[in-house]
Amino acid sequence: MIASANQTLTCDVLVIGAGAAGCAAATSAARAGASVILAERGEFLGGILQQCIHNGFGLHRFGEELTGPEYAGRDIVEVNRTSGIDVHLGWIALSLERDGDSLAATFACTLGIMHVRAASVVLACGCRERTRSQVGIAGGRPAGVMCAGTAQRLINVEGALVGRRVVILGSGDIGLIMARRMTWEGAKVLCVCELMDQPGGLRRNIVQCLEDNDIPLYLSRTVTRVIGRERLEAVELTDVDPATRKPIPGTEQVVECDALLLSVGLVPETTVALTAGIQIDPATGGPAVDESLQTSVPGVFVAGNELHVHDLADYVSEEGALAGERAASWALASDHVDKSVFMRVIAGENVGSITPQHIGDATGEVVVRLRSRTRVEDAVIRFESAGTTIRSVRRRIVVPSEMQTVRLKPDEVQKATGEIVVSVVARGEGE
Amino acid sequence: MAQEIRDITCVQCPMGCQLKVTIDDGEVVSVEGNTCPRGRTYGEREATCPERVVTSLVSVAGDSRPVPCKTVAAVPKELVEQVLIEIKNTRLEPGVRVGDVLIRDVAGTGVDVIATRGYVPFK
Numbered sequence: 001m002i003a004s005a006n007q008t009l010t011c012d013v014l015v016i017g018a019g020a021a022g023c024a025a026a027t028s029a030a031r032a033g034a035s036v037i038l039a040e041r042g043e044f045l046g047g048i049l050q051q052c053i054h055n056g057f058g059l060h061r062f063g064e065e066l067t068g069p070e071y072a073g074r075d076i077v078e079v080n081r082t083s084g085i086d087v088h089l090g091w092i093a094l095s096l097e098r099d100g101d102s103l104a105a106t107f108a109c110t111l112g113i114m115h116v117r118a119a120s121v122v123l124a125c126g127c128r129e130r131t132r133s134q135v136g137i138a139g140g141r142p143a144g145v146m147c148a149g150t151a152q153r154l155i156n157v158e159g160a161l162v163g164r165r166v167v168i169l170g171s172g173d174i175g176l177i178m179a180r181r182m183t184w185e186g187a188k189v190l191c192v193c194e195l196m197d198q199p200g201g202l203r204r205n206i207v208q209c210l211e212d213n214d215i216p217l218y219l220s221r222t223v224t225r226v227i228g229r230e231r232l233e234a235v236e237l238t239d240v241d242p243a244t245r246k247p248i249p250g251t252e253q254v255v256e257c258d259a260l261l262l263s264v265g266l267v268p269e270t271t272v273a274l275t276a277g278i279q280i281d282p283a284t285g286g287p288a289v290d291e292s293l294q295t296s297v298p299g300v301f302v303a304g305n306e307l308h309v310h311d312l313a314d315y316v317s318e319e320g321a322l323a324g325e326r327a328a329s330w331a332l333a334s335d336h337v338d339k340s341v342f343m344r345v346i347a348g349e350n351v352g353s354i355t356p357q358h359i360g361d362a363t364g365e366v367v368v369r370l371r372s373r374t375r376v377e378d379a380v381i382r383f384e385s386a387g388t389t390i391r392s393v394r395r396r397i398v399v400p401s402e403m404q405t406v407r408l409k410p411d412e413v414q415k416a417t418g419e420i421v422v423s424v425v426a427r428g429e430g431e
Numbered sequence: 432m433a434q435e436i437r438d439i440t441c442v443q444c445p446m447g448c449q450l451k452v453t454i455d456d457g458e459v460v461s462v463e464g465n466t467c468p469r470g471r472t473y474g475e476r477e478a479t480c481p482e483r484v485v486t487s488l489v490s491v492a493g494d495s496r497p498v499p500c501k502t503v504a505a506v507p508k509e510l511v512e513q514v515l516i517e518i519k520n521t522r523l524e525p526g527v528r529v530g531d532v533l534i535r536d537v538a539g540t541g542v543d544v545i546a547t548r549g550y551v552p553f554k
Contacts, residue, residue, distance in 0.1 A: 053499035053547065054486045067486055069499050069548035073529055156488065159497040184487060184515055204442035210484065211440075212508065377446070399445045 005112025011037040012331035013324070014118035015270060016093045019047020020313045021304025022124035023075035024320030025327065029122070032328035038079065039091040039107060039114055043081060047126055049313060051153045051400040060314035071313055088114075091109025095132055096121060096276040096280035103299055105272075119331035120299040122323045123273055123287070127305035130265040131172075132226075137169075139225045144232030148174045148263040152181070162187055162394065163259020167235050168192045169223045171269040173201040173311070173401075175263025177366070180209035182261075187409070189213070190255055193221045197242040200263075202311075202401060220245075223260065224252065235260055245325050266309045276300060286309040290360040291367070293319065298336065301327045308355055308369065311403055314396055315369070322367070341417060348384075349423035350374055352400065359420075362413040368406045372398045372424040381406055385416035398424050434460065437478045441470045442482045452478035477479050481508040489533055491493040491525055491550055498527055499547045513538040 013029040015022045018040035028037040031394040044221055046051060049057070052068030061066055062074070079085055091107040091114065091286045098104075101306065103121050107114045129147035144163055146154075152174065154160045164187050168175045171194040192210060197220050199206055210217050218237070225236035238250035268286035270278070279296035282287040286307045287295040294301050303323035344361045345368070354370040372380070379398040383391040383406075391412045400406055404424075413420075434455045441448040446466060452474045462474040473491040476482070482505035488497035506514055521534055524547050527550040534544040 050548070053488065053501075055484050055501060067499060067501055070529070073548060117511040156499065159488065159490065159495045165502065173472070184485075202442075202449040204438060207440055207442050212483070212511075346543060375445075397444065397446050402445055 005109075005114060006095055008115040008117060009037060009086075009364070010117045010376045011035045011118050013037075013122065013327045013352040014017045014039065014103070014116050015327075016096075016105070017041070017047065017124035017304075017306070018045045018079075018089075019124060019126050019304065019315040020049060020072070021126075021320035021391070022047070022122070023072075023079050023325070024317040025122040025124055025142050025303055025324030026233060027082050028321040028324035029328040029331075030082045030313055032325055032332070033083065034250055034322070034328035034331050035083045038085055039093065039105075039116070040086045040087070040089050041092045043089055044088070045076045045089075048149070048251055051149070051156045052177075053156045054181070059395070060312065061317060067311075072275040074170055077316070084368045087244070088127055093100050093252075093272045094275075096123075098276070098299070099295055120301065122305050122320075122327045123300065123302040124304050124320060124323070125141050125272060125306045127266040127270040128269050129262070130267060132262075135169075135264050136312045140215040140229060142226065142228035142230060142232045144228070144258050144423045145226055146262070148172075148178045148261040151259070151261050152178055155181060155185060159205070161187060162261075162331070163232075163257070164256040165190060166259045166261060166336075167223065167257045168261045168263060168284075169257060170194065170263035171181065171199040171201050171217060172265065173191045173204075173205050173262060175284060176201045178261055178263070179215050180213055183215065187259075190257060191216045191218055191237075193218045193223060195220070195240060197231075200250075200401065208384060222247065225256070225258065226256070232258055232260060240350050264279075268309065273300075273302065274307070278302075281353070281355075281357055283347060284355060286355075288357040289355060291356045291359050291364070292361070293356070294321040294326065294330075294360075299330055301330075304319075308353060308371075308403075310399060312413055315403070315405065319367075345417040346419055346421045348377075348383040348421040349425060350376065351422050354422055359413060362416075363410055365410065366386045366408040366413055368408060368422070370404050370406075370422060370424075372400055373401045376424055376426050378427045380425055382423050382425065383408065383412070383416075383420050384423070385420045386418060388415070390415040390420070394427065398430060435500060438486045439477050441465060441473050441476055443467075443469045443473050450474040452533075454478055465520060482506060483508050483511055485511055485518075486547070489518060489521050489523050489544075489546070491523045491527070493549075494525065494550075498523060498550055500532075500533055500544050500548050502537060502542045503541045503545055506538070506542050510538050510540055513541075514540065523550065 013035035
């Protein structure tokens, strides 16, 4: 028990963030014999899953479709029944630094400042939504303009309806799911506008969230102005040129509404990682890692949406479990092998982002996750090194909105020299 | 009843095949446009008896924070609105646990509505 502030707690593995990734990391690290501190900023375990009350989670992991709170509930049961996990809620991580043989983290909590010294750390801070200022919408700052995930939390956790006449900008899955959620809660969703010329979210969500509820989707159209002083009164919608994505003058239309939800992208939350000086990959927006999910700072591992934004919670849990297990091995090892031979993994043709960014140890399986830049039917994901194909995987279809996972076997990785270049191409191209 | 052709977007995978389902007197005559067997099954079901799982919130007496809930199985799409009304008209006492049945046979569908999280928040 903690009696007062300014104490220093010690553990083998510190896990920062208790969503799907953090819960899985804490559980696997504790099962590997490590003493674990699981520190969570919010007031409950489960992270974003707790506000995702729709179903569709867990098909891969549990073989059934669960809602977000049910999926989180199963992880929470595991955290509670696994001995060796010390859970702290309401702890906000302020900084992380390497200090000799250990890692030192500082937290703010209701008592004041707390310190943790750990042999290894798993960062599982999730991601953040891109904001209005990041997409640059003109106009004042009335109440009623918010990110879709904020609206999701206010409605599904706090029980507050955030508006009655709603416009949604962005056709990412959160925006689509909120369109249905708000309709089912009695609000009128006037439309979903998408800057691009194709929808961002899954086809299933276009059909079941928009078409089922007769909500129009306007492609190549965006919000160009927010109108209202105290409360949002209207937004101005304008068509954009599909090629340049610039507004087309003369196509402006003013739509009266009292809420504007933004679903315009997610970015890994790396505030704590940056305090530790961890190297970030601009393509994923998260830390660059090796095959054990270790970052550029030895002993610091990362998993889940902080590593790269996922589309399936199942893979977040899998990644969290791997990071937890590797963090435990690191903490419990008497000395650390210097993995000086790095093989770089390069995002080649039509690959937008990829993890791990490098491989330090080719003796085990390497789980590669990537996103393509464009939609490719009858696709091949190809791994090449020094002009030789070391693995090629056929996929019926690859789309940017679905992360692809390929598990490289040790003998395949060992065939590589220098670097591995990964590409996503149509079958037949260059074969 | 005359033959009828329905245009349906398959949602089983990102291919999003555009299906043409021909129905005669409520029976599926043919499914075209699918590129796999899952698409055929989906097209047949979606054209004749579309179903959805409903997820929503139930209010708790004396608390502004609701309890999330779901239908334990998919219900006919045309009854979704009625299911939502019954959920909205339900008020719980504190003490609900995850998995508790909140409404039996909601809207005459034969399907129950259960809590997907307990009332004592997030435990």
